[in-house]
Amino acid sequence: MNDLKQAPVGVFDSGVGGLTVAREIMRQLPDERIVYFGDTARVPYGSKSKENILKYSRQIVKFLKSKGVKAIVVACNTASALALDEIKDEIDIPIIGVVKPGARTAVRSTKNKRIGVIATDATIKSELYTEFIHELDSDITVVGQACPLFVPLVEEGMLHDEVTDEMAKRYLAGLKTENIDTLILGCTHYPLLRSTVGRIMGDKVTLINPAYETAMRLKELLEDKDLKFDGKLNMDENEKYEFFVSDAGGKFRTFANSILPFDIDTITQVEIEEYIV
Amino acid sequence: MNDLKQAPVGVFDSGVGGLTVAREIMRQLPDERIVYFGDTARVPYGSKSKENILKYSRQIVKFLKSKGVKAIVVACNTASALALDEIKDEIDIPIIGVVKPGARTAVRSTKNKRIGVIATDATIKSELYTEFIHELDSDITVVGQACPLFVPLVEEGMLHDEVTDEMAKRYLAGLKTENIDTLILGCTHYPLLRSTVGRIMGDKVTLINPAYETAMRLKELLEDKDLKFDGKLNMDENEKYEFFVSDAGGKFRTFANSILPFDIDTITQVEIEEYIV
Numbered sequence: 001m002n003d004l005k006q007a008p009v010g011v012f013d014s015g016v017g018g019l020t021v022a023r024e025i026m027r028q029l030p031d032e033r034i035v036y037f038g039d040t041a042r043v044p045y046g047s048k049s050k051e052n053i054l055k056y057s058r059q060i061v062k063f064l065k066s067k068g069v070k071a072i073v074v075a076c077n078t079a080s081a082l083a084l085d086e087i088k089d090e091i092d093i094p095i096i097g098v099v100k101p102g103a104r105t106a107v108r109s110t111k112n113k114r115i116g117v118i119a120t121d122a123t124i125k126s127e128l129y130t131e132f133i134h135e136l137d138s139d140i141t142v143v144g145q146a147c148p149l150f151v152p153l154v155e156e157g158m159l160h161d162e163v164t165d166e167m168a169k170r171y172l173a174g175l176k177t178e179n180i181d182t183l184i185l186g187c188t189h190y191p192l193l194r195s196t197v198g199r200i201m202g203d204k205v206t207l208i209n210p211a212y213e214t215a216m217r218l219k220e221l222l223e224d225k226d227l228k229f230d231g232k233l234n235m236d237e238n239e240k241y242e243f244f245v246s247d248a249g250g251k252f253r254t255f256a257n258s259i260l261p262f263d264i265d266t267i268t269q270v271e272i273e274e275y276i277v
Numbered sequence: 278m279n280d281l282k283q284a285p286v287g288v289f290d291s292g293v294g295g296l297t298v299a300r301e302i303m304r305q306l307p308d309e310r311i312v313y314f315g316d317t318a319r320v321p322y323g324s325k326s327k328e329n330i331l332k333y334s335r336q337i338v339k340f341l342k343s344k345g346v347k348a349i350v351v352a353c354n355t356a357s358a359l360a361l362d363e364i365k366d367e368i369d370i371p372i373i374g375v376v377k378p379g380a381r382t383a384v385r386s387t388k389n390k391r392i393g394v395i396a397t398d399a400t401i402k403s404e405l406y407t408e409f410i411h412e413l414d415s416d417i418t419v420v421g422q423a424c425p426l427f428v429p430l431v432e433e434g435m436l437h438d439e440v441t442d443e444m445a446k447r448y449l450a451g452l453k454t455e456n457i458d459t460l461i462l463g464c465t466h467y468p469l470l471r472s473t474v475g476r477i478m479g480d481k482v483t484l485i486n487p488a489y490e491t492a493m494r495l496k497e498l499l500e501d502k503d504l505k506f507d508g509k510l511n512m513d514e515n516e517k518y519e520f521f522v523s524d525a526g527g528k529f530r531t532f533a534n535s536i537l538p539f540d541i542d543t544i545t546q547v548e549i550e551e552y553i554v
Contacts, residue, residue, distance in 0.1 A: 049524050052524050152429040162443070163440055163444060166439070248326055
């Protein structure tokens with residue numbers, strides 16, 4: 001058996017949001033180990049420059065490689081949009097982001113060729129969803145909408161709250177007049193607002209959760225490269241899944257325990273700036 | 278004339294919030310030059326650990342000293358609360374924060390010895406306002422309330438908005454039952470919500486803006502140390518005031534121009550992590 005098959009998958013995000021992607025990987029690939037890194041010292045990425053996002057992503061890739069991962073999932077839309085292309089050429093293990101799988105599924109889903117994207121400022125401004133969608137079908141119209149308060153609202157646990165409803169109504173008002181039939185939840189926090197967004201957009205709009213599509217894509221990729229673990233792990237969750245952060249303060253544990261189907265025992269702080277690139 | 282008198286004052290914050298303090302210094306000390314540093318790459322500080330806040334503050338102090346400042350104002354409540362005491366012992370120029378001046382004025386203001394503090398999670402948890410207030414008068418009751426959504430709401434420009442009103446009502450509901458007569462706006466963004474907070478708290482509660490008090494304290498300090506510039510500067514605002522950030526992305530310029538009484542010409546990006554401490 002290929003030893004590398006037993007290696008974990010690395011997953012990283014600017015903070016807690018990527019846990020929605022890790023959760024999908026746990027569901028769809030229950031026998032894969034995961035090393036998760038949340039860049040809680042430098043969260044949020046959404047308002048930062050491409051130059052810094054690229055530097056941060058390189059540092060995290062270096063850290064994950066030091067943990068012996070066999071593949072990396074960039075579970076952050078901003079980093080997928082701004083850093084993935086460069087990093088892909090710099091490393092010798094497979095790496096995928098969340099943007100392409102989300103874009104591909106949206107293209108398959110739309111009937112009227114009108115797709116909406118909601119995301120952070122940086123992701124919307126990067127227009128990368130639009131770019132990927134147009135690579136697949138240049139006839140599709142893509143309408144982007146930044147929802148900057150969604151991340152703080154989710155991180156405050158205000159998933160079902162009239163304030164969140166009000167902000168969602170404002171952010172989505174423009175999209176509702178655009179006759180889209182498909183809407184990409186283009187930030188890893190947004191699947192946690194799926195019910196609110198779905199209610200406002202109505203039944204005729206299909207919501208695309210890139211976390212789900214990314215886990216599917218990871219499975220294909222591991223199979224293609226003969227890297228998928230084909231044994232059975234005799235480990236509990238806290239052995240199978242390791243969690244690292246760049247700042248131990250804040251609410252990582254609370255938030256993680258509210259998202260994941262088990263309680264995390266250990267969260268290890270890493271001096272990420274020491275991973276010089 | 279003492280050459281050092283002509284040196285600028287360094288002012289730093291995790292981002293744009295400290296501009297409310299810089300603005301007060303510009304008003305009260307119109308002939309002092311200012312070098313402002315906003316740590317936009319690592320904002321917000323409010324959810325980060327003491328260890329990281331201390332490291333970041335040391336790096337910024339090193340940067341400001343490289344610009345030849347004669348004194349430093351820590352225009353960030355979190356850094357004032359978590360890093361100022363250590364840093365004060367490490368440097369050879371005067372340094373003040375925003376917490377002590379705010380606490381001192383609140384103690385002078387209260388008649389019924391009941392003071393409220395609203396701030397970020399980290400500032401409230403540090404209990405430093407409580408500590409400073411109790412050093413001055415241990416009979417005073419201090420009631421703290423974290424308002425985590427205020428910073429993103431202010432940064433989205435939602436200063437006069439029903440969503441901000443609703444969040445303010447929720448955050449302040451507990452304080453309203455505490456019979457406080459004085460409320461410290463313990464985060465540099467909060468003076469921009471002064472009218473909302475004032476309306477909810479009512480006329481009988483005096484709002485304390487530490488930015489104002491800090492500029493007063495800076496003036497005293499410069500006089501005491503014979504560092505106050507006593508000439509007249511023949512410079513326009515964009516010569517007198519220099520602005521540096523750790524990340525040029527985001528909304529620093531828009532926000533700064535909405536707060537300051539002039540438009541900033543140049544904002545320079547600094548690789549702050551290269552200031553190794």
